[in-house]
Amino acid sequence: MRARIRFSKFGSMKYLGHLDVMRYFQKAIRRTDLDVCYSEGYHPHQLMSFAQPLSLALTSDGEYFDIEFQSEHSEAEILAKLNAVMGEEFAVSYVTRRDDYVPNTKKTTSMSLICAAAYYIEAKPGTNVTKEHVHALAKASTFPVLRKTKSSEGEFDLCKGIHEIWELTDSEPVCLRLDGESLFTKDLWRTGLANFEREIASVGFACLTDAGSEKNVSAELVAGAISRLAGAAYRITDYRIHRMELFGKDEEKVVPLWKIVL
Amino acid sequence: MRKLALSEEILLQIEKPARYIGGEINMVKKDLHQVDVRFCMCFPDVYEVGMSHLGIQILYDMLNKQEGTWCERVYSPWVDLDAIMRREQIPLFALESQDPVRDFDFLGITLQYEMCYTNVLQILDLAKIPLHASDRSASDPIVIGGGPCSYNPEPIAEFFDIFYMGEGETRYFELLDLYRACKKEGKSRYEFLRAAAKVPGMYVPSLYRVSYNEDGTLASFSPLDDEVPARVQKEIVHDFHDSFYPEKPLVPYLKVIQDRVVLEVQRGCIRGCRFCQAGMVYRPVRERSLEDLKQLAEKMLAATGQDEITLSSLSTSDYSRLPELIGYLMERFRDKKVNLSLPSLRIDAFSLDVMSKVQDVSKSSLTFAPEAGTQRMRDVINKGLTEEEILGGAREAFRGGWNKVKLYFMLGLPGEREEDVQGIAYLAEKIAKEYYALPKESRKGKVGVTISTSYFIPKPFTPFQWAPMLAREQFLERQRLLQATVREQLNKKSLSYHWHDAETGELEGILARGDRRLFKSIEDAYRAGCIFDAWSEHFQYEKWREVLEKNGVSVEFYNLRQRAKDELLPWDFIDIGVSQQFLYREYERSMQQTTTPNCRKQCSGCGVSKFGCGVCVDARTKKGEEQHEG
Ligand code: SF4
Ligand code: SF4
Numbered sequence: 106m107r108a109r110i111r112f113s114k115f116g117s118m119k120y121l122g123h124l125d126v127m128r129y130f131q132k133a134i135r136r137t138d139l140d141v142c143y144s145e146g147y148h149p150h151q152l153m154s155f156a157q158p159l160s161l162a163l164t165s166d167g168e169y170f171d172i173e174f175q176s177e178h179s180e181a182e183i184l185a186k187l188n189a190v191m192g193e194e195f196a197v198s199y200v201t202r203r204d205d206y207v208p209n210t211k212k213t214t215s216m217s218l219i220c221a222a223a224y225y226i227e228a229k230p231g232t233n234v235t236k237e238h239v240h241a242l243a244k245a246s247t248f249p250v251l252r253k254t255k256s257s258e259g260e261f262d263l264c265k266g267i268h269e270i271w272e273l274t275d276s277e278p279v280c281l282r283l284d285g286e287s288l289f290t291k292d293l294w295r296t297g298l299a300n301f302e303r304e305i306a307s308v309g310f311a312c313l314t315d316a317g318s319e320k321n322v323s324a325e326l327v328a329g330a331i332s333r334l335a336g337a338a339y340r341i342t343d344y345r346i347h348r349m350e351l352f353g354k355d356e357e358k359v360v361p362l363w364k365i366v367l
Numbered sequence: 368m369r370k371l372a373l374s375e376e377i378l379l380q381i382e383k384p385a386r387y388i389g390g391e392i393n394m395v396k397k398d399l400h401q402v403d404v405r406f407c408m409c410f411p412d413v414y415e416v417g418m419s420h421l422g423i424q425i426l427y428d429m430l431n432k433q434e435g436t437w438c439e440r441v442y443s444p445w446v447d448l449d450a451i452m453r454r455e456q457i458p459l460f461a462l463e464s465q466d467p468v469r470d471f472d473f474l475g476i477t478l479q480y481e482m483c484y485t486n487v488l489q490i491l492d493l494a495k496i497p498l499h500a501s502d503r504s505a506s507d508p509i510v511i512g513g514g515p516c517s518y519n520p521e522p523i524a525e526f527f528d529i530f531y532m533g534e535g536e537t538r539y540f541e542l543l544d545l546y547r548a549c550k551k552e553g554k555s556r557y558e559f560l561r562a563a564a565k566v567p568g569m570y571v572p573s574l575y576r577v578s579y580n581e582d583g584t585l586a587s588f589s590p591l592d593d594e595v596p597a598r599v600q601k602e603i604v605h606d607f608h609d610s611f612y613p614e615k616p617l618v619p620y621l622k623v624i625q626d627r628v629v630l631e632v633q634r635g636c637i638r639g640c641r642f643c644q645a646g647m648v649y650r651p652v653r654e655r656s657l658e659d660l661k662q663l664a665e666k667m668l669a670a671t672g673q674d675e676i677t678l679s680s681l682s683t684s685d686y687s688r689l690p691e692l693i694g695y696l697m698e699r700f701r702d703k704k705v706n707l708s709l710p711s712l713r714i715d716a717f718s719l720d721v722m723s724k725v726q727d728v729s730k731s732s733l734t735f736a737p738e739a740g741t742q743r744m745r746d747v748i749n750k751g752l753t754e755e756e757i758l759g760g761a762r763e764a765f766r767g768g769w770n771k772v773k774l775y776f777m778l779g780l781p782g783e784r785e786e787d788v789q790g791i792a793y794l795a796e797k798i799a800k801e802y803y804a805l806p807k808e809s810r811k812g813k814v815g816v817t818i819s820t821s822y823f824i825p826k827p828f829t830p831f832q833w834a835p836m837l838a839r840e841q842f843l844e845r846q847r848l849l850q851a852t853v854r855e856q857l858n859k860k861s862l863s864y865h866w867h868d869a870e871t872g873e874l875e876g877i878l879a880r881g882d883r884r885l886f887k888s889i890e891d892a893y894r895a896g897c898i899f900d901a902w903s904e905h906f907q908y909e910k911w912r913e914v915l916e917k918n919g920v921s922v923e924f925y926n927l928r929q930r931a932k933d934e935l936l937p938w939d940f941i942d943i944g945v946s947q948q949f950l951y952r953e954y955e956r957s958m959q960q961t962t963t964p965n966c967r968k969q970c971s972g973c974g975v976s977k978f979g980c981g982v983c984v985d986a987r988t989k990k991g992e993e994q995h996e997g
Pocket of ligand 2: 650651652965966969972974975982983
């Protein structure tokens with residue numbers, strides 16, 4: 106069977122890079138008795154693939170990987186077994202059993218489904234970022250930035266890649282920017298910040314950006330734009346960035362990856 | 368979020384911040400209210416090296432089994448963080464609690480190689496513990512050293528309160544209980560150290576007095592008074608079945624050097640190669656039972672999720688139940704896809720068969736360590752590996768599909784002649800010829816024979832402890848001779864030659880057989896900015912040279928001279944069980960090119976049988992012991 110696993114990486118685990126996280130999960134799965142599938146050859150590896158690598162310094166409640174098991178397991182069983190072997194600052198939140206793939210078709214990976222990501226970004230106290238800078242970005246109609254992708258490096262209009270901006274206040278979040286239908290549901294606010302402690306003194310906002318291998322807009326690009334508006338050079342240590350969720354297209358609807366059974 | 372000692376600003380500007388956050392799987396956390404002794408275990412090198420060391424994992428697990436004791440870890444901060452900690456006055460911290468090391472009761476430092484000595488000072492300095500034991504006060508941790516280099520602790524004696532001689536499994540609980548008792552009775556640091564000196568295996572350097580002759584050799588080495596033992600005998604585990612082994616080893620997040628489960632099959636070695644310190648100080652060989660090993664493998668793999676297991680010992684081929692163990696591991700973990708890694712197996716039909724099952728033959732290489740190029744020289748060093756064994760092994764391997772061979776040698780062994788150096792190239796050439804003697808159809812491309820040489824460094828407690836070491840220039844000459852001879856060979860295109868640099872060797876030689884007076888140079892070198900000397904990119908030969916010169920340390924005196932049989936050596940007060948008579952007899956036999964059988968073939972009466980365990984007990988039945996001891 107194939108399953109999609111959603112997990113959180115938080116606290117001091119922000120200091121692990123993507124490769125460390127992959128190695129961590131390979132070992133974690135081996136600490137369970139789940140019969141994971143392996144590749145052939147002298148150095149078999151688990152049939153496991155991660156969606157959208159998260160850089161060192163970021164935390165997340167919306168991380169995903171795909172995995173295959175030799176026999177059938179219930180989602181609840183996989184969830185319980187994985188959580189029984191997790192370290193203190195990792196947690197598995199959803200396990201989605203995926204439809205078995207049709208022979209002779211390419212397997213869909215989580216990575217290939219991704220179209221958007223939600224981030225929560227907090228400028229630390231002591232930086233000169235104010236909520237006005239967040240408002241300015243939300244209101245901007247164009248915002249040219251330099252962007253590097255796998256294939257190219259060039260100028261890009263950041264506004265085309267940010268679809269929502271929400272300001273976080275003491276009470277309800279306030280929407281500052283929205284194209285189309287909002288993906289910031291009650292559920293997202295809850296599941297996306299489950300393992301993140303907001304710092305009340307900080308300027309915090311959430312955003313929805315394009316994601317995936319083609320047109321990815323990283324959270325650091327957004328934070329960099331805020332720094333520019335505040336007249337400061339961007340430094341990763343000025344912000345705390347938390348990935349809240351990754352979204353994919355299910356038919357034509359955009360939903361959190363764990364809701365997609367493909 | 369777990370508390371961290373370093374701020375995010377710092378962690379995000381250094382390389383691999385995960386080195387400093389702890390929190391690994393199977394890390395031990397304790398409630399400080401239930402803890403009365405805090406022990407910090409240190410490997411004075413970078414995290415990825417230190418985390419790969421089995422000894423620390425054993426002691427970490429063992430100490431944490433004692434109620435009231437919390438053992439944590441610390442490794443050398445890499446140079447990037449080192450600079451920041453100095454600039455910002457951040458005290459060195461332990462990984463588990465992230466608390467300053469200075470607040471601990473004990474700091475235990477394992478000494479695996481001489482080139483870590485400046486890192487020991489880095490650790491003390493960053494922890495804000497006075498470098499000199501004599502400057503420490505009641506609030507400083509007791510600094511305790513152990514590991515192979517403590518078999519000559521004298522060059523660093525000034526920096527340690529205690530050295531634990533021998534295997535850590537036996538006396539730590541006793542030592543910690545003594546500490547508890549002293550603390551309860553309000554005894555001073557000095558009183559505790561005096562009492563500790565009476566615990567078997569403990570050497571408290573400050574309780575001994577040393578004097579020197581005019582020629583610089585040691586005149587006397589004696590305890591301050593007769594309550595302090597004159598000799599310190601090493602500690603050993605008699606039976607591993609009743610001892611400790613981590614069933615839940617730590618699982619690092621970073622890729623460390625030894626990123627796998629390590630199964631120590633035995634300790635010690637039966638072979639008695641005359642240059643080998645480990646072979647002498649870990650005598651006698653003691654095996655773990657097959658049953659224990661099977662269970663340990665099972666538990667460790669389940670608790671770590673590692674995908675590889677390695678068998679560890681000085682000479683794994685000599686483990687008497689090896690075929691059964693390997694067979695079991697291969698069978699049992701096949702479905703779990705656990706990779707079996709087998710370092711240092713002797714090449715023979717059995718090992719080739721096993722290796723062809725566990726590794727991709729076309730990608731892996733075959734390793735031989737003849738250590739010397741001619742039979743004459745191998746007899747001198749008592750390396751019982753014949754040319755026919757090497758060539759036969761290579762032939763078999765080539766037939767089995769291997770086409771890469773690695774050969775390890777030492778240059779500058781006692782009595783080495785030109786022909787012995789050239790013999791290294793000739794042996795490599797013969798191996799290449801074996802390959803080309805195969806019919807063309809069964810060859811897979813070109814053969815690759817790699818020769819690596821290191822420089823022979825005489826070590827304490829070996830038969831060569833009296834022997835002179837070569838000077839740097841002589842080493843270089845021999846290396847050039849070998850290089851030229853390799854180039855003259857017919858198959859030179861298939862041979863490649865790598866060598867170690869001779870500068871590190873010179874310093875290692877001085878530190879290995881040095882005395883108490885060397886502490887000044889080590890401290891000065893550290894003050895001059897030397898750390899991570901074991902890393903060639905950080906080793907600063909020129910600085911070391913200057914410091915040694917300034918302090919009047921003579922290479923001639925420490926490395927190049929022949930020591931007399933009756934010279935008092937700085938490490939003579941340590942009793943490793945092997946007698947001095949035996950070591951000297953072995954030295955004489957080496958000069959006559961007479962070999963000595965291994966412990967399984969025949970006991971040579973080295974003296975270690977007084978421990979009454981391991982191979983000596985098995986060997987008793989096979990005469991020999993009485994002959995020598997009688
Ligand atoms: S085989 Fe020789 S070199 Fe190897 S550990 Fe034993 S004594 Fe030392
Ligand atoms: S006493 Fe004999 S059997 Fe025991 S280690 Fe020494 S030589 Fe080997």
